[in-house]
Amino acid sequence: MSLMQFLPLLVFVAIFYFLLIRPQQKRTKETRAMQSSLSRGDKVVTVGGLQGTIDSIDDQTAVLRCGGNKLTFERNAIRGVLKKANAPEPEAIEEKSTEK
Incomplete structure (x- = not known):
């Protein structure tokens, strides 16, 4: 068997790695960094779409304050x-009036 027979397979594996595996690893790393940097008072959104403010947080759970209620996630x-x-x-952007 020659190298030319394995070349298309190697190209396919390389494309698969750079288009699918590597970007997923990058997203996972960014998500872990974001979750480790959470602190009290941060406004967050959950995977279910609920928005709230972190009231307290520990290693496993976070208590979110949402409209006067406290929910544990x-x-x-x-x-x-x-x-x-x-x-x-952010500073308010003032629109300049174009009066003539």
Whole structure:
């Protein structure tokens, strides 16, 4: 068997790795970093779409405050951070009037 017979298979494996496996590993790493950086006061969204503010958090669970209610979620159920607790408020963009 020659190398030319295995070349299409090797190309297919390389394409599969760079298009599917590597991006998934990157997303997993980013998600773990986001979940490890969660803190009290962060506004977050869960995998179910519920938005709330973290009231308390430990290694396994996070208690979210949503409309006066407190709900307990697994820490892994938090999909993303909408606003960090210590993030500065964006300055209001003033529209310049074009009066003539």
